[in-house]
Amino acid sequence: MQKSRPQVKRLSHKVKRYVVVSVSLLTLLEEIQMSHFSTLRTKITDAEILKASLRDLGISVKSEADVRGYNGQRVRADLVAILEGEYDLGWSRNSDGSFDLIADLWGVAKKHNQTELINSINQKYAVNKTLAEVKQRGLQNANVKLVLQK
Incomplete structure (x- = not known):
């Protein structure tokens, strides 16, 4: 049972990193608006x-x-x-x-x-x-x- 806990922590840690990267990309895309002209x-x-x-x-x-x-x-x-x-x-x-x-x-x-x-x-x-x-x-x-x- 103790072996599964570290795996869960690592997985959770990776998910948190992914979410942070996604939020950063969304913010960046909002700042750089593409022109349709x-x-x-x-x-x-x-x-x-x-x-x-x-x-x-x-x-x-x-x-x-x-x-x-x-x-x-x-x-x-x-x-x-x-x-x-x-x-x-x-x-x-x-x-x-x-x-x-x-x-x-x-x-x-x-x-x-x-x-x-x-x-x-x-x-x-x-x-x-x-x-x-x-x-x-x-x-x-x-x-x-x-x-x-x-």
């Missing part, structure tokens, strides 16, 4: 045309605001498209003058078809940018014609 390079360069394009699509825009992400996480961006739901799209100007898209794409996809949303923003921006360039060159009544070929 993704950054995508775009060819968007004109902030005013981007704002107008978002408004044309019925999307509210804020300047110098926080992009909302998973679990209350926020990232600062130059322009933020306020989307229906708990997640936003943001754009920050990078060193080459273009804007990077910043978003919690997983979260955006919960409420929106992210591919269609981003494509519609890019398409509207391209049309508005083209019209602005044409008007700048003196053509006041410009139309954009989309030609599809197979």
